[in-house]
Amino acid sequence: MTTSRDHTVTKRPASDAVGRGTASPSSWGFGDGQAIPWEYAPAPESREIVKLQSRYGLFVGGKEIAPRSGQWFTTLDPATEEPLAEVARAGVEDVENAVAVARRAFRRSWGELPGRERAKYLFRIARILQERSREFAVLETLDTGKPIKESRDVDIPLVAAHFWYYAGWADKLDYAFPGRTAQPLGVAAQVIPWNFPLLMLAWKIAPALAAGNTVVLKPASSTPLSALLFADVCRQADLPPGVVNIVTGPGEIGLALVKHPDVDKVAFTGSTAVGKQIGRAIAGSGKALTLELGGKAANIVFDDAPLDQAIEGIVNGIFFNQGEVCCAGSRLLVQESIAEPLVEKLKDRLATLRVGDPLDKNTDVGAINNAAQLAKIEELIEAGVAEGAELYQPACDLPERGYWVRPTLFTNVAQSHRIAQEEIFGPVLSVLTFRTPDEAVEKANNTPYGLSAGVWTEKGSRILKMVKELRAGVVWANTFNRFDPTSPFGGYKESGFGREGGLHGLLAYVRLEDR
Amino acid sequence: MSTTVDRIARERAESEAHELVRAWDGRAAGLGGFLGRIGNVDQVGVEERAAGLAKRSIKRESKLWALDLAIRMIDLTTLEGKDTRGKIHALCQKAKRPDPGDPTIPSVAAVCVYPALVADAKAALAGSGVKVASVATGFPSGQTFLEIKLAETSRAIEAGADEVDMVIDRGAFLSGDYAAVFDEIVAVKASCGQTHLKVILETGELGTYDNVRRASILAMAAGADFIKTSTGKVTPAATLPVTLVMLEAIRDFERRTGRAVGMKPAGGIRTSKEAIAYLVVLYETLGPRWMTPDRFRFGASSLLNDVLMQIRKERDGRYSGVDYFTLD
Numbered sequence: 001m002t003t004s005r006d007h008t009v010t011k012r013p014a015s016d017a018v019g020r021g022t023a024s025p026s027s028w029g030f031g032d033g034q035a036i037p038w039e040y041a042p043a044p045e046s047r048e049i050v051k052l053q054s055r056y057g058l059f060v061g062g063k064e065i066a067p068r069s070g071q072w073f074t075t076l077d078p079a080t081e082e083p084l085a086e087v088a089r090a091g092v093e094d095v096e097n098a099v100a101v102a103r104r105a106f107r108r109s110w111g112e113l114p115g116r117e118r119a120k121y122l123f124r125i126a127r128i129l130q131e132r133s134r135e136f137a138v139l140e141t142l143d144t145g146k147p148i149k150e151s152r153d154v155d156i157p158l159v160a161a162h163f164w165y166y167a168g169w170a171d172k173l174d175y176a177f178p179g180r181t182a183q184p185l186g187v188a189a190q191v192i193p194w195n196f197p198l199l200m201l202a203w204k205i206a207p208a209l210a211a212g213n214t215v216v217l218k219p220a221s222s223t224p225l226s227a228l229l230f231a232d233v234c235r236q237a238d239l240p241p242g243v244v245n246i247v248t249g250p251g252e253i254g255l256a257l258v259k260h261p262d263v264d265k266v267a268f269t270g271s272t273a274v275g276k277q278i279g280r281a282i283a284g285s286g287k288a289l290t291l292e293l294g295g296k297a298a299n300i301v302f303d304d305a306p307l308d309q310a311i312e313g314i315v316n317g318i319f320f321n322q323g324e325v326c327c328a329g330s331r332l333l334v335q336e337s338i339a340e341p342l343v344e345k346l347k348d349r350l351a352t353l354r355v356g357d358p359l360d361k362n363t364d365v366g367a368i369n370n371a372a373q374l375a376k377i378e379e380l381i382e383a384g385v386a387e388g389a390e391l392y393q394p395a396c397d398l399p400e401r402g403y404w405v406r407p408t409l410f411t412n413v414a415q416s417h418r419i420a421q422e423e424i425f426g427p428v429l430s431v432l433t434f435r436t437p438d439e440a441v442e443k444a445n446n447t448p449y450g451l452s453a454g455v456w457t458e459k460g461s462r463i464l465k466m467v468k469e470l471r472a473g474v475v476w477a478n479t480f481n482r483f484d485p486t487s488p489f490g491g492y493k494e495s496g497f498g499r500e501g502g503l504h505g506l507l508a509y510v511r512l513e514d515r
Numbered sequence: 516m517s518t519t520v521d522r523i524a525r526e527r528a529e530s531e532a533h534e535l536v537r538a539w540d541g542r543a544a545g546l547g548g549f550l551g552r553i554g555n556v557d558q559v560g561v562e563e564r565a566a567g568l569a570k571r572s573i574k575r576e577s578k579l580w581a582l583d584l585a586i587r588m589i590d591l592t593t594l595e596g597k598d599t600r601g602k603i604h605a606l607c608q609k610a611k612r613p614d615p616g617d618p619t620i621p622s623v624a625a626v627c628v629y630p631a632l633v634a635d636a637k638a639a640l641a642g643s644g645v646k647v648a649s650v651a652t653g654f655p656s657g658q659t660f661l662e663i664k665l666a667e668t669s670r671a672i673e674a675g676a677d678e679v680d681m682v683i684d685r686g687a688f689l690s691g692d693y694a695a696v697f698d699e700i701v702a703v704k705a706s707c708g709q710t711h712l713k714v715i716l717e718t719g720e721l722g723t724y725d726n727v728r729r730a731s732i733l734a735m736a737a738g739a740d741f742i743k744t745s746t747g748k749v750t751p752a753a754t755l756p757v758t759l760v761m762l763e764a765i766r767d768f769e770r771r772t773g774r775a776v777g778m779k780p781a782g783g784i785r786t787s788k789e790a791i792a793y794l795v796v797l798y799e800t801l802g803p804r805w806m807t808p809d810r811f812r813f814g815a816s817s818l819l820n821d822v823l824m825q826i827r828k829e830r831d832g833r834y835s836g837v838d839y840f841t842l843d
Contacts, residue, residue, distance in 0.1 A: 025802065027766055027770060027801075027802070028803065028804065036803045036806050037577055037580045038573070038577050038580070038581070038803065038806065039573065039574045039577045040571055040572065040573050040577075041572050041573055041574040149570070180799075304559065306554065306555045306556050306561075307552075307554050308556070309556065309557035309559075309560025310560075312560055312563070312564050313560065361572070362571055362572065390661040420695075478560065479559065
């Protein structure tokens with residue numbers, strides 16, 4: 001592991017030549033600006049609230065057990081590269097065991113339980129999650145590197161909201177799909193990514209349990225801790241053993257899990273490449289499948305948009321969770337007539353972003369989750385420079401250790417550049433321009449992905465027209481990265497299929513039979 | 516001969532400018548290069564941004580500096596029918612020495628009173644450096660005749676006002692007669708001469724953030740030295756999002772014209788915590804150049820004692836009771 005300084009792009013000699021930001025926005029003015037003693041206090045959340053075990057086993061059958069594989073791996077704090085805990089590295093035999101336990105729980109208890117009884121457990125879980133929200137927020141931030149502001153105000157509240165929402169459906173399944181009876185599928189194998197570990201867990205587990213399925217969930221190997229703390233919530237809620245099982249390990253364990261013949265349903269969130277692999281692996285097996293994969297969302301700003309709020313939306317769209325968001329607004333499409341003032345305002349706003357200690361509540365942009373991801377982001381930034389796009393990064397200080405990337409803006413980007421085509425999954429925004437609404441739609445759709453899009457305009461009719469023409473699962477109007485458990489979420493084209501959230505999300509976990 | 520040609524040309528240019536203002540619907544096209552692109556404001560977005568900034572916390576040393584600055588930015592205000600010479604005299608003493616027991620506490624920026632009491636305030640503040648601000652132009656409603664508004668402004672200045680806080684004609688603004696509002700500000704500015712002019716938009720009556728932005732730019736274009744949220748007589752008075760919208764208008768106006776305009780949120784700001792949240796929004800939007808009483812004021816009365824209380828708490832480590840600070 002090298003130190004963070006070597007990882008940062010701005011360390012490279014080429015960076016000055018391609019344009020660097022200033023420490024403060026240009027509109028603040030220099031020269032006549034006075035030096036004032038204005039500093040934000042480091043306001044870190046205390047780590048004390050989280051009691052980390054030195055070692056975490058697998059959570060199978062309601063108990064923490066040592067892996068039969070006998071192997072362990074370490075999970076790091078990406079902001080410091082310090083180890084947080086050792087976690088079991090499940091082997092194939094552990095997966096076998098977990099699926100068998102989940103099957104038993106489905107047959108003997110959970111599948112037969114009336115919906116109103118299942119609802120009680122889900123409501124209980126939701127309440128416990130809210131009660132322990134600070135603990136979860138701090139742990140999530142430690143393990144992912146995301147700012148505490150986000151885990152506290154976005155991730156954890158949404159996690160609880162998902163459980164509340166699907167708890168409400170558990171005793172109403174008979175009315176969810178009129179004229180049809182909804183039966184659980186059985187055992188669900190769920191593999192989730194490292195960008196929103198607990199939120200993705202909630203998106204997967206809440207509807208599965210509400211519908212009467214049992215689950216085996218594999219969290220990402222770099223962020224297993226919040227799922228393992230969730231295991232504790234299951235115990236606290238007296239959830240029957242075996243209903244929720246959590247196995248930790250590398251990607252191949254996830255693949256072994258989804259391929260297991262006794263699994264009825266597979267749900268995966270992650271990269272398109274792995275999604276395709278899973279699709280191939282289970283083809284013809286009859287397993288139900290939902291995939292939520294990559295994205296390269298267009299955030300389209302028309303000349304009549306509320307500019308200052310659009311700036312906030314653009315910033316939130318690409319720097320939320322360091323841009324490690326499948327639906328991140330990574331392509332900014334600006335109407336040419338306002339491109340200049342907008343980019344000027346955007347650069348000013350970037351200079352005020354606070355990058356650093358994720359546990360500090362004043363922090364806007366945290367650490368990149370893992371070294372491999374950091375390398376990938378840097379490679380694509382270099383590709384952007386090499387292809388002739390213009391780089392802008394504000395000159396903020398980065399911590400000595402950890403995985404960091406400065407908020408990055410590319411202008412003069414062409415549709416054919418790699419940074420306009422490939423999912424970067426980092427705090428890198430590519431700015432393109434368009435002249436007419438038709439051209440905006442054309443450019444927005446001209447990508448293998450289709451997960452989300454944003455439209456900024458004051459004109460209601462234009463919003464509706466764009467929503468119809470954009471081939472994306474979610475279109476936000478005058479906002480971005482807004483989530484709600486009642487709203488289905490999912491992609492077109494290579495962004496996946498099936499929907500999570502809302503009634504659509506419930507449908508993915510039931511078999512409909514005629515009454 | 517040439518003077519006649521000049522006069523005709525000047526009159527035509529003036530009438531064209533006037534037509535432009537009359538035709539202006541607050542959007543981009545009308546005033547074109549003169550006012551620039553007005554733009555609009557998204558309510559959800561601006562409120563969210565303001566709420567996010569309010570969560571910032573500043574360092575203890577910065578906090579003491581900010582509290583000191585907040586005092587220096589206060590326009591200590593009394594605008595009541597029951598105001599008397601006695602009340603004004605007392606308030607002026609408080610303005611000069613907010614905490615008689617602590618000589619390190621600075622004076623406030625100004626005392627803000629009704630025109631009829633300007634002379635009394637001026638006498639009470641003589642030699643102190645604390646300015647006298649007078650409301651004018653039919654405060655608070657502005658529903659009177661232009662001649663009276665101008666006369667009131669002139670009389671207030673004759674009586675010794677250093678600063679004039681005028682109200683805009685919201686009736687005219689809301690009925691779309693922007694030209695009338697514009698002309699009135701221009702006229703008041705003309706009768707102010709060198710005297711500092713603050714233009715009160717009364718944002719609580721404007722209804723939308725779009726209107727706030729539009730009125731801000733209109734007032735600045737017409738010559739305002741400061742734009743101010745409220746009279747304090749209408750609820751809601753100053754809010755954080757409204758202030759953010761106005762600060763963004765100030766930033767855009769400066770970028771366009773090179774002229775720096777000040778900001779005064781007034782009414783409803785009662786605690787140090789709120790005042791610091793305003794300063795955070797100010798800092799994040801306009802930067803250090805605006806962190807001075809020359810460009811930012813608080814229109815407030817009860818805020819002062821809360822700030823004094825916080826300063827003493829920061830220094831002593833404990834809170835004093837309310838009776839340890841004089842009311843006026």
